[in-house]
Structure formats: structure tokens, C-alpha cells
Amino acid sequence: MTALVSPAGPEQPSLRVRRLLLHTQHQPVVVMHTDCHVCRSEGLAARSQVLLTNGARQVHATLFQVDGDAVLSHDEVGLSETAWDLLGVAEGDEVRVSHPPALESLASVRRRIYGHRLDAQALSEIVRDVAAGRYTDVHLAAFLTASAALPLDENETADLTGAMIAVGDRMEWDAPTVVDKHCVGGLPGNRTTPIVVAIVAANGLVMPKTSSRAITSPAGTADTMETLAPVDLDLATLRRVVEAEGGCIAWGGAVHLSPADDIFVRVERELDVDTEGQLIASVLSKKISAGSTHVVIDIPVGPTAKVRGEDAASHLASRITAVASRFGLAATCVQTDGSQPVGRGIGPALEAFDVLAVLQNASDAPDDLRRRAATLAGAALEIGRKAGKGEGTALALETLADGRAWKKFEAICEAQGGLRAPPRAAHVHPLVAPRAGRVVHINNRKLSRLAKLAGAPESKAGGVHMDVRLGDEIDRGQPLLHVHAETTGELAYALDYAARAGDIVEIEA
């Protein structure tokens, strides 16, 4: 088809970028003036998806529009931090703005919604678009919902895992055996990782552990560890620590092992839907990308834990093992008690004190944390061939008892930048039992909220110290827990919540 009169086609329109310093998590957002010439000529409305192009770099973003002159002029496009970083622009640069091309991979998402299984090719196209930030929340939620309505089968789970590995960074280690561990679903205070790494590395295995910071919980392993040593290591430092000491306990933020997973996890949390397939692909993609050859998976089972029963735990364990083996990764799953918090501290520094007590063989060290860590470290020692079948836990306990674990932990901390003492809170207040009786239930969800209101994890010393455990017989007026806070304001928030929240610790007369 030919136009009789064909004026030269207009250039794709461009706008000057303006950094808004706007934080939107992973979602690239751009703001344009309602009356800007690009919105008019391209027919862009609020909430359109737009494609921004800066040379070879492109980003799909959600468009909001603004009136008036306070925020933007007509020839500017305002960028959120995510959009700014992805585009790699400098203030005042010109970028082109247009309708994004149709996302071909959405056809696969739609097929999956209607019950058709996806092959490796389809999943890899979906994951590539997700990692590139091209999927909106609507697209992400649709894909995840479809994979929950009709659960991913073993092939799909493996293909999804492979696709997620392909879009992330990879690490490689010059060792035949590289051990890792992971805990499925959070139990407050379940801070076994620093202890496990110390035991395992003390026995000559390589364990380059990277951990996350808290997102919704009062502390992540990286937050806790940071009260004991620097954890924000670049790749070169991390490698140097591992080469010197056989292990590290670092924050994973410097490496992007599974960027697609970071995006999926945010949406799964908002949906509050956990699917086995996504869980497995998430965990295994990170372990495989990190160069692990062996991994121990801690599966806490309990009425308020992520995995509620033994049948579900067994199914999960066998699926994990099967998918892992396709990638040459040996996985061992350990079912543990998920009915109550582990140790006594909830919050970065308070959990660090528990870790120190176990490593230093303190007389008041929490025994549940010691036993859990020994069980997991034992499993790692067995799959790493440092202990015979059934003899790993004993070796782990021995490594703790004879001080080798503590010595290794000190050395790792020194290599990471120096061991330091966790801070102590300025304000500590008890919550006491309103009646005598037996502790019959501890609400993990409310405990987490209480610890966060007390300032954790931003306030390193803030959180909760538990004084009782399930089954304890207690007197009226006896402390159930202590709230730790760095400021009186945070203390007030926490105590106010405790007064309103109903039973956090339930006592039966």
C-alpha cells in the first residue's frame, strides 16, 4: 500500500530525562506531562506501558501522567530510580519514548492459563522478559497464578530453574565440593547459617554462603551477621575470604544470581501464594548459579510454618532432589520442628548473641539452635564426605565443643573485615504473664510484628528476647519476653501494639 503524498515520516519523538529520585521497587515508572507532544502523538494514556530507548539500552515502564508545571515541563520525562538505572542515563539526556512492541511470550502465559504445559523454550522466553523488566504486575500475577492453579510438573520446574539460571550471574569455584544450605520459609530466630558455615568450613569443606537481608521479617541472615562483621563484600573480596578460610557469610546483593526470582518473589508475597514449583526453581536456581555442588535444605514443618505437614514436606523433598539432580546438584532435605521460634533473640543483634553463645559454648546457649545447626551441618558433612552416614551430627557437635567452629568463625569475620560486638539496646522492657499457667501457643506472626515495631531490622539492637518456650509452666507476673528498642519512640510503638494485639504468648491456666 502506497501513500500518494508521503511526507517524510517523523522521527520517533524524544524527551529530556529528569531524575525523580522515586523509589518503586522493581517496577520501572515514568512520569510525563498529560499535554506533552509524545503523549498526544502516540496516544499514550496514564498506565500505558511505554518503551524508553537510550542508544542500545531499553526499558519497559509504566506511564503515569501529571498536570501543572510543579513536577515536569512538557518536554521532559521523569524517571523512577529503577528506570534511571536500567536506562543508564545522565540528567538532561534525550531518550525516545514509544509504544512497546507486543510481548510474544505473553502468548505462552495465556496458553498456560488455559491449561497447556510449557516447554523449555517458552519458559525461557517468559523468564527473559521478566528479568528484563518487561512484565507488568498483571502479567507476573497471571503467570504465577496459572502455575498455582495447575501446578508446574517436574519438567516445567526443571525448565523454569534452567531459564532462571540463564538470566543470572554465575559463580565458579576451584573446588570439587562446594556446599550450600537453605531454609524453606522463615521461622523467627532460625539463625543457623553462621554456625553451620563455621562448622562445615572448620572441617575443610568450601561453603561460600550469600544471604539476604530482611524484606518482611525482623532480620535476615545478612542483617544478623552484619552486627558481627562486614557483609557487604564485592565479588573479589568474597572470593578472597573463601579462598583463605573455606567459607564466608556475606550479603548476596553484590551478585545477581537470579534476578527473575527477585521479581517473582515480590509478587508471590503480595499474593500470599507459595507454589512448590516456583519455590524449587527459586532456591535451586540460586544455588546452582552460586556454583554449589551439594546443598542441604532445611524444611521446618509446623502449624504456622510454610510447610504444614509431613506429607507435603516429603513431596517437596523428593521433587527438590529430583530437579536438583538434573543439574548435577546433590540435595539433602532435612525436616525440622517448625512449631515455635528458634533460640531466644528476634532481631539482628539479639539473634547474633544467640549465635555467639552457641559458638562459644556458653552455659546459657539456646539448645534448640545448637541442635538444629548441628543437624544441618551434620547433613552437609555427610554429603560432603567428611562424615560417614549417620555420623555427621556428632562430628558437628564435636566441632562446636572443641572450639574449632568458634575459631573458624572468628577467622571468617576477620577476613570479612573484622569481628565486632553486636550493639545492645538502650531501652529494655518486659511483657509479663497476666495469669499463671502453661505456655500453649506462641504466635510467630505477631512476634515478628512486635520485633519490627521495636525497630528491627533497621535498628540493629531492636527486637524481642523470648523468656519462655512452649510447655513452660509460669507464674503470674513472670516475664514472657523483653522488648528491646534503641529509642523511646520505638519502644512506645512496640508496647502499644503489644497492648492491642491480643495474646502473643498464650497461657492456659
Next chain:
Amino acid sequence: MTALVSPAGPEQPSLRVRRLLLHTQHQPVVVMHTDCHVCRSEGLAARSQVLLTNGARQVHATLFQVDGDAVLSHDEVGLSETAWDLLGVAEGDEVRVSHPPALESLASVRRRIYGHRLDAQALSEIVRDVAAGRYTDVHLAAFLTASAALPLDENETADLTGAMIAVGDRMEWDAPTVVDKHCVGGLPGNRTTPIVVAIVAANGLVMPKTSSRAITSPAGTADTMETLAPVDLDLATLRRVVEAEGGCIAWGGAVHLSPADDIFVRVERELDVDTEGQLIASVLSKKISAGSTHVVIDIPVGPTAKVRGEDAASHLASRITAVASRFGLAATCVQTDGSQPVGRGIGPALEAFDVLAVLQNASDAPDDLRRRAATLAGAALEIGRKAGKGEGTALALETLADGRAWKKFEAICEAQGGLRAPPRAAHVHPLVAPRAGRVVHINNRKLSRLAKLAGAPESKAGGVHMDVRLGDEIDRGQPLLHVHAETTGELAYALDYAARAGDIVEIEA
């Protein structure tokens, strides 16, 4: 549980509102400073959902955070237009900001994801939360995906319809028979509504028709009608027009017949997933809320139409009829040809000229538009007992031929504020056939895009005038269509697209 020391609980924190003039469609968005005291004390991060409270009014909003002092100070919260309207605040008012309570209805969404059917109670709780703006895109997409993966059954469809009616405005009419019509899925140029209303009202039936403006198409019925008469009627005016003339053709924006549907539709469009259940609940909830007793549903069937085959059309028709009857609404479905655009014009004014030509019995009136309108009006006359079975179309054609339809249309336009002449475009350019042959395919999607680039629907006179139809034998250089534009810029955009887009009209030698 009691705090030994219990400082007075802090007030829920408040912030001063600031209107950002930010357009985000239906999504309430608020912006707070990263360092603001509420973000810190409540532990709010970017993309948290927050609850804003202004007296008795509350809104759930998505939080973005901003650094620096350019946009907001530390004690301000910036509101998008949707949030501003829902909260009913004035500049400088104080609002409370907190974590929103958990949405109980999401438990039903999760159950639906896992294959459990929902009852009326569960669906009504979901729809209430949706209409109140409490669902994020993630929640909305999950619900819609779950209803696609396992299609809504007849009970669920009826319960969803009832729930959507319950949250919307209702209209009531003092007439035993109130007729309505609806077309499932857009065909470009399918502008039968003004003609049908004129014919039906001329025969003494009541037809208070409200229509939408275009969202993604080059013209909605309200856009087309607006070139002929005012359509932005308040409820009192609308009622006065209908009482005087028996019919109206107004914009539906003044009444919110199905606010939940407006939200669902936006997400379905982004997902590009149409489910039968949502479609039926969407259409019927609006018709029932509008007080209709009888409705004619136009179901275009064709390879690029929403409904692709006769089987799907029959299933849809029987489900519509069954669900409608539960609400005492008599529905008649008419399958029509959905293989090519209807009439010649695509764009508000160009479609209005087609409508005028049919109503005025012009010799060059598009016959397909006349026949479609007569078929649909005939069905309405039959269910409204103004014509015997099988005699409706003849009566409709007669009403057109003898000028009564045109007279009624003139009277309705006068009552709405005065009949006017549609504008004509300043710039008109043909696209010509690159070779001789037969027209074998017309790409409706590309045609719509071309019309929009030419300015439709904002530029009322912009759009496309078709010069050929499927099956026409044409010569090389013969015009296939004419692009109409109000400005040379819009003309250039459209012609540029036409040069790049490949065949819009396909010709086989």
C-alpha cells in the same frame, strides 16, 4: 499480656496531604518521603500498600517513596488524583497513614486459584473490595486468571453479576418495558446504536441508552454521538430526555452502573484475556443496573473478532440468556458477520456521517450498517412485543424508510441539547492499491491503529474512510481508503505508519 511500664500509646501518625495532579487511572497512588517519620515508624517500604484515613473516608493506596526536597517535604503525603477524589480532602488537610488491615476476601481468591468454586457471599466480598479500590493489580490479575484457568460456572457467573450490581448505581424507569442493546467485542465502525435507538423509540418502546467513550478503539458510541449532539448529560437531563422522547444516546460517565467492572476491564485488557464469565457479568450487571427489562446482544462472529466460531457464539448466547433470566431480564442474542469493518467511516465524525446517511435514506448509505441496525432493532421490537415473531426487521426497515426513525433521532438530539453537523477533516489523503486484484483480507487491528494515529477519537474529524470491501475487484492505483486528519502532524504520523505497517488491506492478484 501486660506491659509493666506502659507509656501512653502514640497516636496514629498523620501527614499533610499534597495534591500531585498525578493521573494513574483507577490505581490510588501516594508518595511519601523515604525519611518521613511515618515510613520509619510503620516500616513502610516502596510498593507497600497503605491505608489513608480522612474521617470516615478511607483509601487503600500503593506507596512510592521519594528522596530529596523537590517534590515533597518530610511531613507531607502526595496523592494521585484517584486517591485525592476517594479521600475527599482539601490541600493541607491532615490524614492518617497506616498499614491496611489484611483483606479477608483474598482468602477466597486463593481458594479459587486452587480450584474451589466460590459462593455468592465470597464473590460479593471480593467485588466489594475491588470496587472500593482495595485490590492491587496483582490481586486483580490473580482473580481474573483463576476465573480463566477454571471458567466460572453458571452459578458463579450469576453470583458475580449480582455482586457487581450491588456495588453500583441503579436506575429505575416508570415503564413496563425498558429495552437495551449491547455488542460483544468491537468491530471498527459498528455504530448501530444511534440507529437502533431511533427505530425502537419511534415505535413506542423506552430505550435509555448509555454508552462508553473509546478506551483503546478509534471511537466509542459516545464519541460518535457527541459529534451530533451533547452526550454529557446529568441524571436529571437524561431522565427528562427519555421521558419526552422514549430514548436517549448519552455518555454513561455520569452514572456508575458497574464500578467493579471498570476495574476488571482495565486488567483484562492488559492481560488480553477474555473470559466468558467476566464478559457476561460485565454486560448484564450494567444492563440490570440501568433498569432494563429486555436486552438485545449483538455477537459478531469472525476470524479476527472476539468470538471466532458459531459454537462459541451459541454457548455464549445460551449462558447469557440463562444468567439474565435469573435477574428477570429477557435477553435475545443475535449472531452477526464479524469479518470486516461495518460502514465506511472509522473515527467519531466519519462514523456519524454513516449513521446520518442510513437515517436519512441517502442513496450512498452503507447497506451493511443499515441491515445490521435493522436486524438488531427488529429483535428489540420483537422482544418488546411491537412486532410479531420474524416481523421485527421488516418493521425496522419500514421505520427507516418512512422517515420516522430520522424524525425521532432529530427529536432526541434536540432534547439532548441540539442536533449539530459533524466536523470535516482539513486534510484527507488516499492510500492506493499497489497492484490490481481482489480484496481478500482487511486487518481490523491495523485499521484501528491507523485511525488513532490520524487523531481519532480526540480529534473528532480524524480517522479512516474505507473505499473498498472484502471481495471487491480493484485496479492498481485505485484508492483503498482515505486518511482524514485535522492537522498535518497527525496526517504525517498516520501515513508514516501506513508505509511501515505492511498490508492493511490485502490484495490477491
